[in-house]
Amino acid sequence: MNRNELLVVVIAVGLMAIPISVMSYSVITNTVVDDLTYETDTGLEVTATDPETLESPPVVGNDTWQSVPLRLSSDGPASATVSDAAFDRSAVGIESVDARRNPVTVNRSDIGAVELDGRFDQFSTPGIDTGDEQPDFSYQAGENVTVSVSGVPPNSNVAAVDEGQVVATDTAPNPKGTATFQDLPSGEQAIRVAELPAELSIRDVTDGSLINDTETDVNLTPVDATEPITQQTTDNGRINMTGLPIDTRFAADLAPEDNYLDREIRLPARINQQPAYLLPDDGSVASVSPRLTVDDETGRFNEEASTVRLQRPVPTESGTEYRTVAGDRLGTDGFSTALQRNQRYRVIIVDPTAGQTHVTTVTPRTNEPTAVPIRDVQYGTTESVSGINISTAYRRPERGDRLAVNLSNVQSADLSLSEAGNRSNVVLDESYEQNVSADVPVPEEATESNWNADYEATNTNDATISGRQAIDNPTRQEQREEVARAILSILLVVVLGSVAMRVAPALGGVVIVITAGLLWIAGWMPVEIGVPTIGVGMVIGVLGVLSGGQRSL
Numbered sequence: 001m002n003r004n005e006l007l008v009v010v011i012a013v014g015l016m017a018i019p020i021s022v023m024s025y026s027v028i029t030n031t032v033v034d035d036l037t038y039e040t041d042t043g044l045e046v047t048a049t050d051p052e053t054l055e056s057p058p059v060v061g062n063d064t065w066q067s068v069p070l071r072l073s074s075d076g077p078a079s080a081t082v083s084d085a086a087f088d089r090s091a092v093g094i095e096s097v098d099a100r101r102n103p104v105t106v107n108r109s110d111i112g113a114v115e116l117d118g119r120f121d122q123f124s125t126p127g128i129d130t131g132d133e134q135p136d137f138s139y140q141a142g143e144n145v146t147v148s149v150s151g152v153p154p155n156s157n158v159a160a161v162d163e164g165q166v167v168a169t170d171t172a173p174n175p176k177g178t179a180t181f182q183d184l185p186s187g188e189q190a191i192r193v194a195e196l197p198a199e200l201s202i203r204d205v206t207d208g209s210l211i212n213d214t215e216t217d218v219n220l221t222p223v224d225a226t227e228p229i230t231q232q233t234t235d236n237g238r239i240n241m242t243g244l245p246i247d248t249r250f251a252a253d254l255a256p257e258d259n260y261l262d263r264e265i266r267l268p269a270r271i272n273q274q275p276a277y278l279l280p281d282d283g284s285v286a287s288v289s290p291r292l293t294v295d296d297e298t299g300r301f302n303e304e305a306s307t308v309r310l311q312r313p314v315p316t317e318s319g320t321e322y323r324t325v326a327g328d329r330l331g332t333d334g335f336s337t338a339l340q341r342n343q344r345y346r347v348i349i350v351d352p353t354a355g356q357t358h359v360t361t362v363t364p365r366t367n368e369p370t371a372v373p374i375r376d377v378q379y380g381t382t383e384s385v386s387g388i389n390i391s392t393a394y395r396r397p398e399r400g401d402r403l404a405v406n407l408s409n410v411q412s413a414d415l416s417l418s419e420a421g422n423r424s425n426v427v428l429d430e431s432y433e434q435n436v437s438a439d440v441p442v443p444e445e446a447t448e449s450n451w452n453a454d455y456e457a458t459n460t461n462d463a464t465i466s467g468r469q470a471i472d473n474p475t476r477q478e479q480r481e482e483v484a485r486a487i488l489s490i491l492l493v494v495v496l497g498s499v500a501m502r503v504a505p506a507l508g509g510v511v512i513v514i515t516a517g518l519l520w521i522a523g524w525m526p527v528e529i530g531v532p533t534i535g536v537g538m539v540i541g542v543l544g545v546l547s548g549g550q551r552s553l
Contacts, residue, residue, distance in 0.1 A: 043077035053084040069109035076102035093124035118145030135190035157196040205277035208315035293334035295371040359438040401442040413457035420450040
């Protein structure tokens with residue numbers, strides 16, 4: 001092959017390569033790589049579902065995969081999937097985690113480290129904060145799993161809480177502020193990490209101050225037991241709760257040496273613990289000791305099986321809140337305790353055998369027995385949502401307006417009653433563990449307002465349902481009806497008076513007076529309109545008579 005022939009061959013090959021290279025470039029530049037998998041020396045496989053979401057190029061080390069600010073690590077074979085959820089500003093989310101052989105640690109610089117042990121379809125956390133009521137981590141798993149978290153208060157006992165129930169605890173020493181929750185339940189869970197209080201404080205109910213100048217004997221008895229689990233005496237207002245059951249409620253008997261009245265109270269479980277409150281006995285507060293019984297018009301409550309809790313506004317660090325200050329088993333003889341005279345108390349009656357809770361109020365004034373009413377309310381509105389029934393009514397008995405609500409076919413419920421258009425005016429905001437009815441007073445300054453009943457409840461099929469039911473104030477409807485009747489009355493007087501005056505002015509005046517008077521008597525025409533109208537009619541009648549007399553002359 002001579003030189004010219006060789007040149008021709010080279011040019012031909014080059015021309016053939018051009019379209020091939022163009023096609024290759026087109027394929028490469030238009031292909032999106034959906035998944036990229038990285039593997040550490042220890043066998044941790046991290047799959048990035050969308051590499052473009054990674055905030056920095058991944059760095060793979062001996063046991064760590066890192067894309068700043070996110071870092072995943074494991075001492076042996078394991079796997080996890082990273083998507084844009086891992087870099088969400090409010091939380092870190094990881095998917096398809098297989099940490100059955102070796103735990104996987106998830107760490108982001110703005111959120112504390114979390115160690116996962118087990119198989120997770122999904123896991124996310126905004127970070128651990130034991131000071132609020134919000135979920136600290138959530139997950140979906142087909143089997144029980146273990147989660148270790150950081151950021152809890154050092155040297156404290158903590159619990160994992162799901163919908164108010166303790167599902168795991170860690171009471172081991174934790175000087176580094178970590179906690180491990182083993183055998184967390186499978187399924188879709190939202191877990192709150194809660195600090196377990198080590199002490200029960202005893203406080204003055206009138207100002208919320210710690211009672212640290214009076215010796216007090218305290219007996220704590222589990223509500224389903226007959227013997228105390230602990231008996232302590234304190235002179236600093238604090239009772240040691242370390243080692244006591246976490247999710248058990250206690251019946252507490254408090255006997256102060258002086259300055260305060262004895263108290264019986266049912267305390268919530270340690271996970272929801274509140275202080276015990278005593279009423280002063282030093283002359284600064286007027287007190288009475290009525291025996292509370294139940295006047296049940298509904299027939300739903302068995303007094304022998306029921307318990308009663310009394311709540312009242314108490315000063316706290318976060319403001320004035322309703323707190324339980326007394327309570328015990330009701331029984332057929334009722335419940336007697338010392339209460340502040342003329343102080344309104346919220347009364348909560350619970351019958352676990354009937355699955356019923358009722359909320360009402362009482363204002364003690366004397367030492368005489370006092371019947372707590374459970375009214376058979378005629379509800380104005382009833383609605384059924386996914387098996388849950390909610391009924392509401394705005395009642396106007398002689399002693400003041402009241403809001404009535406009934407939630408049935410529920411296993412548990414959060415119920416809030418607030419003024420429409422003024423969410424800060426709340427008259428009830430509580431959680432209940434069964435069907436609940438409430439009959440609570442309306443503040444005097446808001447008796448012309450409409451109200452809302454907001455609820456979030458778990459029905460009998462374990463589904464969580466939330467909604468709002470409006471409670472219309474009949475006063476507003478009556479005011480609208482009064483205005484409509486007044487307008488119709490005026491129109492009727494004008495029309496009939498005009499027709500009559502066309503016949504004779506004097507007759508028009510008579511018709512106006514008679515019509516306005518009848519409408520006034522019937523309640524259609526308000527006094528402030530009826531009296532002037534009758535006066536005008538009389539004037540027209542007199543003028544009509546006078547003008548008729550002048551014409552006859």
